[in-house]
Structures are given as structure tokens and as C-alpha cells.
Amino acid sequence: MEATANGWxxxxxxxxxxxxxxxxxxxxxxxxxxxxxxxxxxNVRQPSMLRDADLASIDDDIDAYLAVAGVPPVPRG
Structure with missing residues (x-):
């Protein structure tokens, strides 16, 4: 099963x-x-491509969520 790309x-x-x-x-x-x-x-849904900076920001948010739980950060990339 695919895990969501977020802290949870x-x-x-x-x-x-x-x-x-x-x-x-x-x-x-x-x-x-x-x-x-x-x-x-x-409401109109529009596709949007994620840039490398967007992905880095998402990873930063995930790592902050994990840090609160005492879990090490995820590997980048």
C-alpha cells in the first residue's frame, strides 16, 4: 500500500x-x-508541477512532524 507523502x-x-x-x-x-x-x-482544480524547492519544503515539514514524535528524519531524494 502506498504511504501518503506527509508526516503521518x-x-x-x-x-x-x-x-x-x-x-x-x-x-x-x-x-x-x-x-x-x-x-x-x-471551485476549479488545476494541475501544478512540484519544483525541487517545493519538494524540499515538503520534506522539511515532514521532518519537523517526525522530530516532535522523536523519530529520525526521512532520507532525502
Whole structure:
């Protein structure tokens, strides 16, 4: 099962133990998210590519979440 790319997913992976989770790098064209934009009172979902700086910021947030739980940071990359 795929773990979510957030602090909770990283924490669950850590609890599963080092022999159980594995990492699969995402190709640059697969690094995307959706942005919800209000346009004329309607919600519009727009795809948005994640830059390296965005991914580093996400990793920083995940590491901060793990630090509060006393868990080591996730490997980068």
C-alpha cells in the first residue's frame, strides 16, 4: 500500500520497521499536485508541477512532524 507523502505517512512507515517500507522515486513529470482555485464563485482544480524547492519544503515539514514524535528524519531524494 502506498504511504501518503506527509508526516503521518512517514510515521506509519517508520513504525512498520526498516524491512517493510520501500521507496520509489517519482519521475519529474509525475511530481504534481492539484491546486484548488476559486473562479467566479466556482471551485476549479488545476494541475501544478512540484519544483525541487517545493519538494524540499515538503520534506522539511515532514521532518519537523517526525522530530516532535522523536523519530529520525526521512532520507532525502
Amino acid at each position: 505517512g512517514a510515521l506509519v512507515s517508520w513504525v512498520a520497521g526498516p524491512a517493510n517500507p520501500c521507496r520509489r522515486p517519482a519521475a519529474a513529470h509525475d511530481r504534481h499536485t492539484e491546486v484548488l482555485v476559486m473562479t467566479n464563485g466556482a
